[in-house]
Amino acid sequence: RHGSNLWRWSAKYTLDIAQTLYEEYKLITYPRTDSRHLPTDMRDSIDELITELSKQDDYSEHCRRLADDGLTNTARNFNDAKVSDHYAVIPTGNNPPANLPAPARQLYDHITRRFLASFHPHATWLDAKRVATKNEQILTAKASTLEVAGWRAVIPKPNSSPEGWGVLAETPCIGEIAAIEVQQKQTKPAPRMKDAGVLSAMENAGKIIDDEEFREAISEKGLGTPATRADHIEKLISHSYIERLKSGGLRATAKGIRLIEVLRRIPVNWLSSPELTGEMESRLSGVQQGTFDSAEYMMEINHKVIAMVESVKGYESDTLYPHDQPLGDCPVCDGKVYEGMLNYHCQHNKRGKGCPFAIWKDSRGRYFDIITATRFLNDGKVDDLHGFVNRSSEEFTASIIRNDDHKLEFLSQGPSKEELSAAEELIGCPTCEGGSIKVTDTHWACDNGACKSKPLARNICKREMQTDEALRYFTEGETELIEDFISKRGKPFTAKLVNRGGRLKFEFPPRQNNGRSNLPQYEVTEGVVGTYSQRGSKVPIIESATHFIAADNDQGIELEIPRTFAKRELLRDECKTLVEQGKVGPLDDFISKKGKPFSAILVLNRSGNVKFRFD
Ligand SMILES: [Zn+2]
Ligand SMILES: [Zn+2]
Known part of the structure; x- marks a missing residue:
């Protein structure tokens, strides 16, 4: 775990390196152990081991100190009750070869120092705190200095004192403010868990179980075993349920989040909680101690698996996601938007037919929870949304908008x-x-x-x-x-x-016969023709020589209505009625392609196109 914390190694990589130190170089003892203790009958051989290690230059000083001062913490380190099949990882005393690869040397050094440090006494730090007051403002600063090195002689840590800490002339004393610096910062969410955090969460999974009996059963063991936990992480990555970011942080993918969500809705949530392992461990130790019949145990497992498979294969998407609470109105039609298994969709969107509107839960590699999707639906955009991941596995923040096709689109960011x-x-x-x-x-x-x-x-x-x-x-x-x-x-x-x-x-260039070059040109009268509303925003409509158009606006609203329909001029006040009421007419004097006059109503549809209607 330290490999992962200190050097950003994955848990699996650390274990692989440890395995070569054990198998190939014979420098450490069996690494796939969760014990941190040694059996009491090893007491004498530890003295010999320290003598062996003293021959290695890096550790001779520390070994000599142990030989002179004697070992401390022996009662803690030698504890038969806390050693099961394997004891703690310690060095073997063999001399590392000159060609030992750097990562292996690094891990070997760490294990050896931890081993030697564990027999050293406490380190003592002197913590100093200084308090300054100015206009009822209280400012504090702290410094830590190592007083008694103890085990910190083996694994050193530098003193920490603020810049210019120095020595005070007297206590208390009057000082002067040399400079003021204002820093603006933002709060940050807790960082993503890395391998070490996940390993430790698996190890301590029992703590979050409510049932006392199950919690007890799992408390010593956790989820998985030390030998398999790292593999579990890799397996989840290879199935794309989680991914490892460049920073080493692990994040659940949209696929992973959806899986847990569906399991909870079915509901087989015990499958997605450590409760299941706790329960099985509890029964299993009952079998081990003879208080629980093994046949009964197997039968219970059988029942559980059958019940689980039944409920998983029997579920219907419609019953898992009943249309009870809409997220908001569909921007395309007059329907409402509801949550489904894969997306949030318009109620008139039936398996790809009908209204096409949907916001996918997995959009641009990011999971859209119902709160974010609701904001996106109702505002048409979300500014500075975190949690997107680029091709180099780095997370980034982006603003998103719903484009004219009602699809999610990144707002182009441009250079920094x-x-x-x-x-x-x-x-x-x-x-x-x-x-x-x-x-x-x-x-x-x-x-x-x-x-x-x-x-x-x-x-x-x-x-x-x-x-x-x-x-x-x-x-x-x-x-x-x-x-x-x-x-x-x-x-x-x-x-x-x-x-x-x-x-x-x-x-795009105008098409032949349909382009604006063929449209008749009229005189342009200044001023607003009418007001056009779209998605709750209003824009003024003005004249151009060939069209009525939306004036420049920063809501991205566009509208172009030709001033001529079927050889008839659309008058200014007719256009006003059309854009403000969505239709105008019936109007007379249109001329068909065959040269015949006709009457029709002009209708402005939601995508801004004008159509004839005859009723
Ligand atoms: Zn719709
Ligand atoms: Zn500019």
């Missing part, structure tokens, strides 16, 4: 402040006061954090963007038509890059 301040300037920012557009390795972006312009990636759809294109994008809000983008399916396409309400969009 540090990157921007180090980067070269392209132009002064046309959008904000005082900012400049900088060129980083990956983006063009304004270095003013408050600026509304959005970063432009230097590589978009497998195409290197050119400086003059970036210039146009930032100064005019759009590029010219660019021909050689490559789509995700590998097909080349042509588009303009447009900054729409702060979001980067592709705008």
